Amino acid sequence: MAEMELVIKNARIEDEKPLVDIGVSEGKIAEIGSGLRGKNTIDVKGDVVVPTFIESHIHLDKALLERVKPNVEGTLAGAIKITGELKKGFQYDEVLKRSIQVMDMLVAHGTTVVRAHPDTDPLGGLTGFKVMLELKKRYKGVVDLQVVAFPQEGIIKLPGAFEIIEEAMELGADVVGGCPYNENNYEDTKKHIDKMFDLAKKYNKDLDFHADFGDNPDDLRYRSIDYTIEKTEREGFQGRVTVGHMTSLSSIEPELLADTIKRMAHARINIVPLPATDMYLSGRGDKNRVRRGVINPKPFIAGGVNVAFSSNNIRNAFTPFGRGDLLMIGSLFEHAAQLGSISDQKLLLDMITKNAAKLQGIDKTYGLQKGKNADFNVLGTKLLSDVFLDVPVRKYVVKRGKIVYKSELVETRNW
Ligand SMILES: [Zn+2]
Structure with a gap:
């Protein structure tokens, strides 16, 4: 498979299913699967990924x-x-x-x-x-x-x-x-x-x-x-x-x-x-x-x-x-x-x-599926059902395949 511009590895997109890789090219989701390769690869280690x-x-x-x-x-x-x-x-x-x-x-x-x-x-x-x-x-x-x-x-x-x-x-x-x-x-x-x-x-x-x-x-x-x-x-x-x-x-x-x-x-x-x-x-x-x-x-x-x-x-x-x-x-x-x-x-x-x-009448181009716009968030939590409970940090906000916002939670636990 061709190398993609951006690959998000080990994303949680459904609670009951295995983690997946999300491949992005030309602002769109090119592939959702496993073993994808990209010029820019981010391993999110089981973090939740949802559409923006x-x-x-x-x-x-x-x-x-x-x-x-x-x-x-x-x-x-x-x-x-x-x-x-x-x-x-x-x-x-x-x-x-x-x-x-x-x-x-x-x-x-x-x-x-x-x-x-x-x-x-x-x-x-x-x-x-x-x-x-x-x-x-x-x-x-x-x-x-x-x-x-x-x-x-x-x-x-x-x-x-x-x-x-x-x-x-x-x-x-x-x-x-x-x-x-x-x-x-x-x-x-x-x-x-x-x-x-x-x-x-x-x-x-x-x-x-x-x-x-x-x-x-x-x-x-x-x-x-x-x-x-x-x-x-x-x-x-x-x-x-x-x-x-x-x-x-x-x-x-x-x-x-x-x-x-x-x-x-x-x-x-x-x-x-x-x-x-x-x-x-x-x-x-x-x-x-x-x-x-x-x-x-x-x-x-x-x-x-x-x-x-x-x-x-x-x-x-x-x-x-x-x-x-x-x-x-x-x-x-x-x-x-x-x-x-x-x-x-x-x-x-x-x-x-x-x-x-x-x-808003944009459902044809919106969503976490192959062929749709690469607009998604990587959230600092491991289950979709925890999103409103944790209100997690928005680690990456991706719009049309570009990272438009990035944030990291730096924790120091001294106990
Ligand atoms: Zn109003």
Whole structure:
């Protein structure tokens, strides 16, 4: 067999099977087998190798603002208000600097595919959106970045909001966003969804909504999933619609939840719970029995719904925590959603790899298989089922066959 550019020897890619060698040539996985030879060979001695992680939903433009202005009351309304005020003063260079800080955190934690939702509205204009376009160029070959035109402030209630989203579509947005809960009444929520579907059809792009992000599913602005399912089916957008948050589904009656899951699976709607934000902002009005606001993904997955999870916000008014590390978010998620078994560990890993790839429409080129892009992480642990338990060091992050990040844990044990 021909010598390959890079060979990772003795990789653990499945817990129940023998270790393998992974051979890389021309940015692709050329072979997975044994006894492979390469110009550059790294023996990882049984370390876990997984595809690089995918952030399906993150806000780079408004990250790292917690120290500038914290959200003292801790509510969603407070977070939107504070960020709205800050956003009016956004300067391109400053937004770029903070966004780069987060992108670098992501890569160092093994994430090389990102879907970003920059606020694209009359308060901040196109500043955040244009920064994302710049990042696409700067991180070419390191991070594949999809940009969503995201109307955080609503569409119907704010004059000029729709026009800015349309301008972003003209400038090359990859995905049409939506924030249908942020309208004055349910009729406007439905109009918001209609208008975003119109744009998605016009530009032939997928849709990604922030929705059902509230504690009270009786307020229909926070139960727009029903209308979204209806619209998806009617417009023939099955498989092309993603919804983030879904916190209100964590507190609806079981029968209603089961029915909603069935309809979501039929419309092939993807969902992305955002555990850090969902837990931080949920249940703020509850005086006792405070709701966690995080869905359990298992009934959704069992019912045939594609589920990923993501970081959403890093250190701002929506979520004052985070370091751009999906393994840390997964660890939080498994505590909050009571995911404790070995099979749950696999489920979590699927959510930030293959499920997220399906959501972003990149599953043909993504994954640890011959012929696919050589995008993978070598992790400092020996079993895939330990990944969220250990939150291990990311030893190597490989993108298109190149080592883009390397880290070593140096331990000295003096006992
Ligand atoms: Zn979000």
